[in-house]
Amino acid sequence: LDENGDSWGMLACLCTVLWHLPAVPALNRTGDPGPGPSIQKTYDLTRYLEHQLRSLAGTYLNYLGPPFNEPDFNPPRLGADTLPRATVNLEVWRSLNDKLRLTQNYEAYSHLLCYLRGLNRQAATAELRRSLAHFCTSLQGLLGSIAGVMATLGYPLPQPLPGTEPTWTPGPAHSDFLQKMDDFWLLKELQTWLWRSAKDFNRLKKKMQPPAAAVTLHLEAHGF
């Protein structure tokens, strides 16, 4: 699984390099690269994470056992209320501005990463833990990328309110079944968020694309 993920990462990296090859720094006429490359990089990373999540989810749902790994299993969202919801009304989504979108993305992934780390602590098998740790690292990279894009665009990072920092609380209050439901929904939300983020970054990328070849190759292979 890891090797597979790595190879895909390398492929994505290679694709990025090739995509930006016409815009090597030597040809760059402007001093400031602008937000374009980092948005592109964030978008690529999102797509890579989407792929990585597919294999992780397969492994993890098998670990949860039937019926969680059955394709038609679609339970109501029980007890997973603390998870940030990715689904949003299309009208509402369109009405959001870039800052708001990026902020929502950043906050969502901060929360999801925290839950994911909790998941990692609980996983019973070493192989699963490795997969989760690898995904967490990637997600951390995405979070950094979003922060980078926000910084480039001059948006402040959202400050976590004291006491609202999501914490993973293992305990008997939460039954194993509800925990599994949470895990199921965590993966599902992650998937939706990544899909939504890809859409957000694509939209942002198009918006920010300079008219001429002002795009600079600016590759810092964070997260890969």
Place this chain on the structure above:
Amino acid sequence: MDIYLRWKRPSRLVDNKRMRTTSDFQWLLSTFVLLYLMNHVTSQRKETPYDLKCTTNNLKMWDCSWKAPSGAGHGTLYEFCIDNRSHSCYQLARTNIEIPALSHGDHEITIRSLQDAGSSTSEFILNEKNISLIPDTPEILNLSADFSTSTLHVKWNDKGSVFPRHSNVIWEIKILRKKSMELVKLVTHNTSLSGKDAVHHWSWVSDLPLECAAHYVGMRCYVDSPLFSGHKEWSDWSPVKNISWTPDSQAKVFPQDKVVLVGSDITFCCVSQEKVLSAQIGRTYCPLIHLDGENVAIEVHDISVSDNSGTNVVFMIEDNVSGTVVFAGYPPDIPQNLNCETHDLKEIICSWNPGRPTGLVGPRNTSYTLFEGFSGKYIRFKRVEVSANGSYHQLLFQMVPNQEIYNFTLYARNPLGRSEATILVNITEKVYPHTPTSFKVKDINSTAVILSWHLPGSFAKINLLCQIEIKKINSVQELRNITIKGVENSSYRIAVGKLNPYTVYTFRIRCSAETFWKWSKWSNKKQHLTTEAIPSKGPDTWREWSSDGKNLIIYWKPLPINEANGKILSYNVSCSSDEETQSLSEIPDPQHKAEIQLDKNDYIISVVAKNSVGASPPSKIASMEIPNDDLKTEQAVGMGKGILLTWHQDPNMTCDYVIKWCNSSRSAPCLMDWRKVPSNSTEVLIESDQFRPGVRYNFFLYGCRNQGYQLLRSIIGYIEELAPIVAPNFTVEDTSADSILVKWEDIPVEELRGFLRGYLFYFEKGERDTSKIRGLESGRSDIKVKNITDISQKTLRIADLQGKTSYHLVLRAYTDGGMGPEKSMFVVTKENSVGLIIAILIPVAVAVIVGLVTSILCYRKREWIKETFYPDIPNPENCKALQFQKSVCEGSSALKTLEMNPCTPNSVEVLETRSTFPKIEDTEIISPVAECPEDSSGAEPENHVVVSYCPPIIEEEIPNPAGDEAGGTSQVIYIDVQSMYQPQVKPEEEHGKDPAGGAGYKPQMHLPINSTVEDIAAEDDLDKTAGYRPQANVNTWNLVSPDSPRSTDSNSEIVSFGSPCSINSRQFLIPPKDEDSPQSNGGGWSFTNFFQNKPND
């Protein structure tokens, strides 16, 4: 009435007593009868108090009641008197009384009712046996539930203080489920009363989680007081208490996160306000069991082991889902192979195999605690990783100072159970040291080194046993065990001696405690070269005089490494005689030969080898050679790699024997190598890598005396013989018409490659172009071979050859190693004139003789020739035959006259002639009539000559002279061979004309059948008899035996084979052999017989 009652009562009591001892059935029956009687009695005595009954609930007080008489009103008073020692009476206005328990035995009770109308008295006999013991209804003090474990706890008071005596109590507890109060459990619980109030507890684990349905509990009791002789009865049931669970708004499934043993049965239930659609465990759907409301349950039997995250149990509810996780696993196995040892006497490592996997992971995994009994210390095993393959676990236990014996107990525990394993160890006997590190080697001298290493651990209290592996290059490893006192600082040193100087050694070391438990792993290898020492011996020396005899060449061999003890730098050579001493010094090492000009005096030559440490002892050799007169050169052939030389021991030889050898084709001085053998040996196997097969070597055996060496034997030999590589050169010296003289030359020694054993000479006729040298050894008959084993023979004359013929000559030499190549030559012998003349004369002479003989024969047989080839043609006018025929046949009117008009013998055809046949001397036709009888009786058919006449068919009826054989007439049919089949119709016509024909030949179909067998056959089918039949007496031929199957079923056809030739069959008519010959007797001829007999002439 009273008397009756009085008498009646005891009888009832007696009955009661009996009842206790009899079976229940009898008791019931008696009771029934008594009740009937009592009713009968009471109906008669309603005027007095009746039906006295007493019960007790505590054995102290009896509660007696009776029925009022019929006339008793509200204010009726009763006097209740107990007639015992202290006559006591009670006045009371009611029909019951509580009296203290009476003693054993019968008590007379008198109840008198005092009413306005008068008084009536009843007397009763009261005994304890009539009393019923009915305990008070028990009361459940508390009913509680532990929902997590689905356990009900019941608590109640036994009120034991009211019972004066010690008694056993049986409690019956019933558990009811659901609102419909279905009984699910009825249990009895035994306690005993101690005279004080006691609170009792009872617990029950429900198979159905308590959350899912209301549970009700009720109980009653039965006091079994052993001293109470009365009737004991169950108390009434207590009021039920119930337990129920107030559900949340959300559906929930129970039990939650339960750990169960694999294979157990478990019930899951779902508390829901909405309708539950389905339930599944894992992938398996289960039928729903409906409980109160919408609650449902499922039963799972024989649950299988869970996956890592547990088995999911999910209930699908409308628009919702609820579930739980169950973990099915095993209790921990007994830790296997628990073993404790130490690496360093500081820390004890205990390891074990957890055994069967429990199937439980994470927080439900097995926890291990290692407890040490003497010190009371313990440590817990913290699992870092879930080991998938059940590998060994281990725990580190810090050693307690000054404690050697440890009693370890390993406790394993998980939610399903626990297990343990113990081990008692003396830790000093379980030392498995670490791998020695920092292993170093230092020189002491050329034969000893010091080894040092580091072995972590506090081994000060024990001795260590260490094993040193010493390995020389190309040598077997040597192991030396040493015991060394353990030290605290972990550094160890040891001296190792008995090594060879200037030798590369590889050392490594491992250790264990002196009380052996396990060797440590080997340390790293360390290679070390020991220092040099002086060479232990002088070099092996030999000397040769140069070919001119003026110089003495001294040879020596380099010292082997174990004698050189270092790197040899140079050699010193000195030659000393009585008069002078010459010396050559500092000859550098690679040179192993020195040449000194010497006169023929006796010299002693000494050679010394020197290395960096010093010089070797000198090796000495005398220069003188003692002559030997009777020296012969011998031959020897080696075996395998070497050559074995043997000799007889010579007592004169006081020092070594020396064998030197050289390649015989090399020029002098002849020396390839030498070898010294002790003076007491008589044989030596000379082996050398320089020896090559097929090369001739000279070996010289020298004996050593004080004065010098004497050549004892000279041997030429091969290590292995090979076939010659060249063929001998040969020439033809002389050629004659019948012989060739061949001469050949010797093969050089180098090309012979073995001792010559002979020559093979082949010769054959053949031209240069056509005759290929092909397979001389294949033993072709036209090749002649001569084997010349006399190797001194150099010529060969080949005789008995043909003149003017090309011969192919081949010559090859051979050794014991095989045949050499061939050399061939073509030679033509000279012409032979005599042979030519003979070749002409012989055919001429033969021709003349043949002509002569022919002429003589022709002359002598001229008559015969004439008759044969030119016979006299008879004149038809002189034909007497016609007249003779008429005269003979005149008497018979039936016979036709043979008309001779067309009787011109136009052709005579001889079908076949046989020597046995009576010769027909001329072509005159013999009368068939005259011939007929003879033919029919005995003439041989082979000799039969068919002479055809111009009209193809002539029929004659001739009276048979031998008519006694077969009466009737015979017909002779003469047929042309070409028209043999034509006259078949005729005989049938004749048959009708003359059924009783005369003797003579007769066609088969006309022959009367005498044989019974044939008679039957003929009657069966006349057509079948149309074949051949013997003309004469068929029986005498005895062709077929009557019992022969062939004769019976198809007689006509088979018989025809053994018969004279019929006109139809065209066969010969008489058997060829005697009548008694086996062939004719055998039921018919075969075709082979027929053909065999035919060419008998």
